[in-house]
Structures are given as C-alpha cells and as structure tokens.
Amino acid sequence: MAKKDQNNGPLSGVRILDFTRILAGPTCTQLLGDYGADVIKVEKPGLGDDTRAWGPPYTIDANGQATDESAYYLSANRNKRSLALNIADPKDIEIIKAIIVHCDIFIENFKVGGLKKFGLDYASLKKNNPSLIYCSITGFGQTGPNAHKPGYDLLAQAFGGIMSLTGEPKGEPMKVGVGVADVVCGLYAATAILAALRQRDASQEGQYIDISLADTQVSWLVNAGTNYLMSKKEQPRLGNAHPNIVPYQVFEASDGYIIVAAGNDAQFKRFCDILERSDLAVNNKFKTNIARIENREELIKILSSEIFKFKKKNLVKQMEKKSISGGMINSLSEVFSSEQVSAREMRIKIERGDSINGFVELIGNPVKFEKTPVTYRRPPPKCGEHTDEIIQELLGEKSNTMKGN
Secondary structure, X not given: OEOOOOOOOOOOOOEEEEEOOOOHHHHHHHHHHHOOOEEEEEEOOXXXXXXXXXXXXXXXXXXXXXEEEEHHHHOOOOOEXXXXXXXXXXXXXXXXXXXXXXXXXXXXXXXOOOOHHHOOOHHHHOOOOOOOEEEEEEOOOOOOOOOOOOOOHHHHHHHOOHHHHOOOOOOOOOOOOOOHHHHHHHHHHHHHHHHHHHHHHHHOOOOEEEEEHHHHHHHOOHHHHHHHHHHOOOOOOOOOOOOOOOOEEEEEEOOEEEEEEOOOHHHXXXXXXXXXXXXXXXXXXXXXXXXXHHOHHHHHHHHHHHHXXXXXXXXXXXXXXXXXXXXXXXXXXXXXXXXXXXXXXXEEEEEOOOEOOOEEEEEOOOOOOOOOOOOOOOOOOOOOOOHHHHHHHHHOOHHHHHOOO
C-alpha cells in the first residue's frame, strides 16, 4: 500500500496553484504532483470540483455510507492539497494573489478571459512574479473564431475529426470510451509546463502557455490526418480495422474475441501457417500488405472463418510462439487482476483513514524513474481540507490580517 513517502521526486520544490477542474487540467496537475510538485487545488467552498458529484460510484466512508466524492474525482486528483476560496470575494482574491507570489506555476481552465476581471490573468500576475509559468487550457484556444466556445471532451472529439474515424463502417460516428481528448490535452499541458520550467531555469523568466482540447485532438490524428493531407481523401470508418495494415483488427474465436496485428508480410505468412492456410501467403491477392489492403474484404472473410475454429487462448499462445502481434481483449476485471498490471504497480492503494477499508484504490502512474521514483504522498483531498494549513504555511502572520481577523 502506498503511504506518505518522503518526496524525492524530480519536481520536488516546485509549487503549482491549480485552478482547473473536470479532467484535462486535473490530469496534468496530478501527473506533475506524482513527479513531486506541491499542487494546491483551488476550489469553491462547499462545492469543489464538479467531478466530485459525478457518480456513481462514490467512495464509502468508515461507517459504510456513500460519500459525496465520486470515483471520477478520485481518478485525477491525488498528490494535491485543497484550498477552498471564493474568487468572487475580494478578501479571498487578495489571499490568492499573495499565494501566487510563492508559486512557480499557475494553471487554469476558465473560459477565455474569465479570470481577467479578478486580476488573475497572466499580464496581471507576472507583475509581481515575473518567473511565473501560466498555463491556460480551453476548448479552442485563446484565438480563432471558436475561442469563445466552451470546451468539453465530446465536443473536442467531434470537432477534431476522431469521431468520423471511429465506429463501424455502416454505423454512426463514435466517441472513444473514455475522455481521451481531455487526457491527451492534460499530457500535452504537462510536457509544455516542463519545457517552460527548463527555459525558466536558463532565463529566470516565466511565460504564458495557451493549449486547447481541439488543437491537441487535431494533433493526435497522426497518420490518419497526414493520410488526408497527402491524398485529400476522407478515411472511411473501418471499425476495428487499420487503414494501412491488413490484417490488423478484431476477430471472433469460438469462445470470444481476439486481436490480430500482423504488421508485415513475414508475420502474415507465419499467421497463415498457424491457421494451416499457407496458400494465402503465396496468393498474389494477399502476398503483400498492399495487395491485402486492395483485397481486404475477401481476405477478412476467409480469416474470420478460419479463426473461428480456434479457442482464443490457444490461438494467442501459438501467435506468441511465432512472434505475431495479437492478444485477447480484456474486460476491466481482467485488466486489474492481471499479473502484468500487478507487476507494474498499475493498481495501487493509498491510505485514507476516512474510507471503509482505510485506503482508496487508484490507477498507478506508468512512468518508472530509476533515481527519482513517482510517489503517492496524498490521497485525493476533501474540499478545503488544507485551507488553513496552506494559508498559514505560505502567508504566516499576514493571513490573519488578510482574512480580516
């Protein structure tokens, strides 16, 4: 079980004031928190991050009762302290501004210009903290005709084209099963912040970072996007198939589904040997990947019939012996009971005394540092759990005057 380990992370000593909520921003700041940064999550008193209420399921307290904290919220908010302040209150704004002087990074996901009226825009804050790195995450960025529009994962997936590529050929466009546009945006934001920190180390100057869900969604169209730019042809929905590799998709065995990803002609030949259909590998219609793409429909029909004769575990085992990419499609229960997931510490427990078992289960960080390992120092906080602690720590005696005491 993960405990409150000593923080020796690569970002130890870096302080972040986190004005984000939902998923993109919290994903970014949780990652930086895992790396050792002190993340202070600013939340509205009594309400907090919207996702706290996005259940079920909700955490269960020591008395066996459901709380008001959802699993969704827990997924992106460990290694943070919660500071409950109301930006509509001038006194709280002054506290926030005083805290920002002690911060290296400010990250927010308000609508474009939403923080300017509170004096929390980059131009205002850098006056008293010129080394501040300020990151804004929005739906469409600070410029362009859509800059004023709100941003949600589903909207980004729709606008950015990924839904037009996802789904069955004759079905409707489909979104990805998790908020992948949010998550990828959060990852891009984290790498941008790290690059800005490196630049600040050299120049002692901070900078502004403008990043959007839509831009990052477009960026990870990757080969599908460049295929279009080169050919000017729209890629049709292919279900689980690949536009440039055949076979590279889901097939049904006699007892469930598997994937086959024969990435080159040699793998395809070895796969045909397993199926006892070596004739396919020498047939001019299927011998090369280009030929297989041209005759995709005919080949997939043949392979589907042959693969259905096998039990999924037996076929996958034979593929592994012959170094052919593929595997079984796991349910979440199979994922989290996997020996591989356990060995890689991707299922973790963090102590939390108010939970029924004394801990919460979360998904681990995939990065394995040799010298500065990721630590899980804090469970996702209660709203405002650390308000007094943070104010006293950073403002000391000033805090009493600022709070009007």
